[in-house]
Amino acid sequence: MTEPNAGADPTLLQTTAVRDGDAWVINGHKWFSSNASIADVLIVMAVTDPDARPHQRASMFIVPADTPGVNILRDVSTMEHPQEEFGKLGGHAEILYEDVRVPADALLGAEGAGFLIAQHRLGPGRIHHCMRWLGVSQRAFDMLCERATYRYAFGSVLAEKQTVQNWIADSAAQMQAARLMTLHAAWRMDTEGPAAARTDISMIKFFGAGVLHDVIDRAVQLHGSLGYSTDLPLEAMYRFARAARIYDGPDEVHRQSVARQVLRGYSPPPDEVPSEHVPTRRAAAREKFAGILDAVTAND
Ligand SMILES: Cc1cc2nc3c(=O)[nH]c(=O)nc-3n(C[C@H](O)[C@H](O)[C@H](O)COP(=O)(O)OP(=O)(O)OC[C@H]3O[C@@H](n4cnc5c(N)ncnc54)[C@H](O)[C@@H]3O)c2cc1C
Incomplete structure (x- = not known):
């Protein structure tokens, strides 16, 4: 999913998948695709309908890693996996997808369900x-x-x-x-x-x-x-x-x-006066419970 220019807010994804006959053609730049450099299959999230509502624009695709156009540029060296540890573990790959053609059934789930x-x-x-x-x-x-x-x-x-x-x-x-x-x-x-x-x-x-x-x-x-x-x-x-x-x-x-x-469970109080500090409401509450208060006071 993550791209150099779209991470915390994935509605900014720029990778596209365009339908061409019985195939999808994927173009884009991803990074931090964990374990991608040792995986046989990649799951790619790409925009399929740029005009849809933000959360319905993207779809997911299953892409075999050896598909022409899948260019794994590097494993990004990180605090956790510095370069010298590469080889022991899968890293977080930076990948260029250049005119990657996958069949129509590479779509994972429904179109727009990314x-x-x-x-x-x-x-x-x-x-x-x-x-x-x-x-x-x-x-x-x-x-x-x-x-x-x-x-x-x-x-x-x-x-x-x-x-x-x-x-x-x-x-x-x-x-x-x-x-x-x-x-x-x-x-x-x-x-x-x-x-x-x-x-x-x-x-x-x-x-x-x-x-x-x-x-x-x-x-x-x-x-x-x-x-x-x-x-x-x-x-x-x-x-x-x-x-x-x-x-x-x-x-x-x-x-x-x-x-x-x-x-969502809160809304502004009337006149923007804190609910617990409204003298008139306190007075109304006192009136409402006056009988009880009187009884309590009488017992005292
Ligand atoms: C070890 C590791 C493994 C990962 N593996 C994968 C993977 O397998 N697949 C994949 O797709 N991605 C993966 N990621 C990417 C990860 O999901 C993104 O790093 C994350 O979504 C944040 O995106 P970003 O790095 O682009 O940060 P940015 O979007 O640039 O955000 C940077 C900072 O901005 C601040 N910020 C953002 N939004 C707000 C907000 N609303 N309010 C206040 N502050 C905000 C936060 O402090 C945030 O850390 C991995 C990342 C790491 C570190």
Whole structure:
């Protein structure tokens, strides 16, 4: 899906797929196509109807990686997968699609359903990310706690410093919250479906990514220079965690989506005076409950 000029807002996609007889012809420039350089098949999202409403403009296509015109330019080197690690893992490919012809049945689902399909994939995918992040957080947390029990500085083991106790308590509480929120989102998905679970999923996506980052950061800090070194897995976890706040929707976009959903339950009060602070309404409430108040007062 992602292109150099269209990421957080995929309605800006520029890759096109144009119908030509019994084929589709795809042209465009993608990047961050994870694992594309080791995959046999690529799933490409392309605009099929530029005049449709923004979320109905794009469709998805199944494109065999060896189709003429599919030019994998490189695996983009990242914090998590620097160039020297290429070969061991699939990277995030930059790809040029130049007059790539695929048969009509390469269309995945209905024409114009690209965003719908993306949402179906991204919902469970985000829950899955959050589950993996809980596992990584737990491992970093275990390392943090273990180190606190034996590392000695300024007259005591680190476990006796209040700052370290705060880190442990905050991490435990954040992880517990993330775990329960993840379970809740998964339960909602199972019982009410992806649409109902959308806000819960956005909440855990940015909250879980933040917890992952914070717990690993504290574990690195508590291990000092050893934590920063490549002798321990913490620095790799840290690099992995940083991407979590960007892929599958940056934090800010998920927060925006949650806030929009929450705000649907609110509207401006009459005369823009806060509802809880309107003397006349208070007076009306007092009048409404006068009988009860009188009874209470009489009992006093
Ligand atoms: C490791 C990794 C793997 C990835 N794998 C894939 C993949 O397999 N397939 C794929 O299609 N894509 C993939 N991506 C791309 C990913 O989905 C995009 O990076 C993401 O959607 C953000 O797009 P962008 O990078 O273009 O950032 P931009 O769209 O340029 O956004 C940059 C920043 O702008 C800010 N911003 C954006 N919108 C708002 C807003 N509404 N309010 C406030 N701030 C905002 C945010 O801080 C955001 O981080 C991957 C990315 C990474 C890092």
